[in-house]
Amino acid sequence: MMVKEVKPVLPPVLSTKDVHAYFGAFEAVKGVSLDVEPNSVTALIGPSGCGKSTFLRTLNRLHEEIPGARFEGEVTLEGENIYGRGMDPVKVRRKIGMVFQKPNPFPSLSIYENVVVGLTLAGIRDKRLLDETAERALKHAALWGEVKDKLKAPGTSLSGGQQQRLCIARTLAVKPPVILMDEPTSALDPLSTARIEELLGELKKEVTVIIVTHNMQQAARCSDRTAFFLLGEMVEYDRSTAIFTNPQDRRTEKYITGRFG
Amino acid sequence: MTTQDLYAKLDFRRTVVNRLMLGLLGLASLVAILPLLFVLYYVIHRGLAGLHLSFFTALPKPVGEAGGGLGNAVLGTLILVTMGSAVGVPIGIASGVFLSEFKRSRFANTVRSSVELLAGVPSIILGIFAYALLVVPMHGFSALAGALALAIILIPTVAKTTEEVLKLVPDHIREAGLALGLPRWKVVLRIVVYGSRSGILTGVMLGVARISGESAPLLFTALNSQYWPRGIFSPISSLPVQIYTYAISPFDDWTQLAWTGSMVLVAVVLIANLSMRAILGGKKA
Numbered sequence: 001m002m003v004k005e006v007k008p009v010l011p012p013v014l015s016t017k018d019v020h021a022y023f024g025a026f027e028a029v030k031g032v033s034l035d036v037e038p039n040s041v042t043a044l045i046g047p048s049g050c051g052k053s054t055f056l057r058t059l060n061r062l063h064e065e066i067p068g069a070r071f072e073g074e075v076t077l078e079g080e081n082i083y084g085r086g087m088d089p090v091k092v093r094r095k096i097g098m099v100f101q102k103p104n105p106f107p108s109l110s111i112y113e114n115v116v117v118g119l120t121l122a123g124i125r126d127k128r129l130l131d132e133t134a135e136r137a138l139k140h141a142a143l144w145g146e147v148k149d150k151l152k153a154p155g156t157s158l159s160g161g162q163q164q165r166l167c168i169a170r171t172l173a174v175k176p177p178v179i180l181m182d183e184p185t186s187a188l189d190p191l192s193t194a195r196i197e198e199l200l201g202e203l204k205k206e207v208t209v210i211i212v213t214h215n216m217q218q219a220a221r222c223s224d225r226t227a228f229f230l231l232g233e234m235v236e237y238d239r240s241t242a243i244f245t246n247p248q249d250r251r252t253e254k255y256i257t258g259r260f261g
Numbered sequence: 262m263t264t265q266d267l268y269a270k271l272d273f274r275r276t277v278v279n280r281l282m283l284g285l286l287g288l289a290s291l292v293a294i295l296p297l298l299f300v301l302y303y304v305i306h307r308g309l310a311g312l313h314l315s316f317f318t319a320l321p322k323p324v325g326e327a328g329g330g331l332g333n334a335v336l337g338t339l340i341l342v343t344m345g346s347a348v349g350v351p352i353g354i355a356s357g358v359f360l361s362e363f364k365r366s367r368f369a370n371t372v373r374s375s376v377e378l379l380a381g382v383p384s385i386i387l388g389i390f391a392y393a394l395l396v397v398p399m400h401g402f403s404a405l406a407g408a409l410a411l412a413i414i415l416i417p418t419v420a421k422t423t424e425e426v427l428k429l430v431p432d433h434i435r436e437a438g439l440a441l442g443l444p445r446w447k448v449v450l451r452i453v454v455y456g457s458r459s460g461i462l463t464g465v466m467l468g469v470a471r472i473s474g475e476s477a478p479l480l481f482t483a484l485n486s487q488y489w490p491r492g493i494f495s496p497i498s499s500l501p502v503q504i505y506t507y508a509i510s511p512f513d514d515w516t517q518l519a520w521t522g523s524m525v526l527v528a529v530v531l532i533a534n535l536s537m538r539a540i541l542g543g544k545k546a
Contacts, residue, residue, distance in 0.1 A: 094441075176442075
């Protein structure tokens with residue numbers, strides 16, 4: 001494997017060491033180690049079935065929710081092993097939020113309720129705190145202007161792109177230092193996609209984003225670093241400019257020039 | 262024969278077969294709803310004559326005396342169904358949630374098959390079961406035994422519909438909840454179950470409507486009574502059993518009461534069903 005060591009400028013907010021993920025006997029992720037710089041956007045690219053989504057889901061311990069799933073290795077968040085003894089997955093997920101491929105606002109809740117659900121269900125009742133959080137999260141997700149007059153409308157009444165930004169706001173409301181995004185724009189039209197891409201630049205001022213994408217232009221445009229996955233292995237991890245202009249591995253070059261995958 | 266001729270012939274055949282099949286389907290649907298219409302017509306036609314306020318407020322009169330009502334049976338059914346639901350609905354919903362949300366465990370598979378089997382057991386058998394369980398050791402028929410028999414019938418119905426409704430909630434909704442750092446039980450109760458409450462309620466209403474019309478399991482348990490309910494340890498009257506008793510009696514007054522009782526029972530079930538639909542507004546869970 002030709003994994004070029006990238007020396008981060010800042011100490012990594014999240015780092016993985018020799019992560020293996022299995023579904024039953026199938027090894028979907030085969031020993032991935034990478035460091036993620038704080039306040040950056042890291043893109044994971046690679047053909048379908050290369051293990052990038054599975055890898056992403058090991059980072060907030062959602063992988064283990066699937067029957068037959070297994071994990072080996074180490075994931076460190078702000079110096080703490082999230083797979084350590086006595087570590088509660090629920091606590092991990094409060095610090096590592098996730099946005100999914102399909103927008104999934106809770107259908108029975110209003111826009112407002114969707115944004116603050118992570119707080120209300122954690123027992124926070126303070127109306128002022130909730131209102132402030134909702135407004136800040138919605139502004140941060142660039143949705144406030146479109147929904148401020150209809151916060152009581154069902155979350156599912158919004159368009160697909162708005163729903164996805166609602167899901168981002170819902171994740172931001174819990175204030176996680178890291179947000180994982182699993183192909184967040186693949187179900188959206190180009191305009192909505194562009195809005196979310198713009199948003200990524202804003203988001204990284206406060207959080208660290210790790211994004212799985214099938215769209216290589218997206219990875220090139222929005223990410224600081226890119227990791228290329230193939231058949232469960234991380235082939236190359238480097239600054240995005242380097243990956244897309246001067247890949248070190250033949251397979252990376254072949255993939256980004258569209259010759260396979 | 263040219264290709265066009267062939268197509269024309271095929272088209273003609275297709276049209277004929279299509280019309281024929283549509284006609285058959287329509288006919289079958291008509292046959293399916295005809296019984297409902299006939300039942301409604303007949304029950305109203307025969308029952309309306311006996312519908313007075315006294316039907317709901319008076320006790321049955323002895324044979325030969327005019328008037329009287331089935332007030333005790335109406336009240337008895339209300340008590341039996343309330344008690345049966347108080348036991349059956351929570352257990353049914355809880356089992357349904359368990360079946361849907363913890364479907365991986367082996368225990369869940371056992372429970373699922375048991376629930377399906379239980380749903381298929383004829384209600385009279387469940388009546389005999391409640392008889393053996395409560396009536397024999399307590400040396401007497403009782404409202405309690407009747408309510409228990411009804412609860413046993415209610416549990417699998419509610420559990421099954423709850424499971425089905427919750428299975429409609431896509432997994433990515435559960436994952437969204439987990440990803441927010443919510444504990445699993447909160448995701449299940451506050452997001453999945455809460456979001457499906459209308460569907461669950463529909464299942465509960467259908468189940469309750471069903472047990473309110475059961476007579477077989479009550480024959481061995483609650484028996485019947487000519488008096489106002491006297492507590493949960495005494496026999497109690499119920500509309501279905503009273504209808505059964507009076508319908509096979511040779512007296513015209515009693516037969517009339519049975520018809521009116523049937524009408525009331527059908528009306529209650531129908532109104533419950535329709536109002537449920539109106540409240541939910543045809544909204545899917």
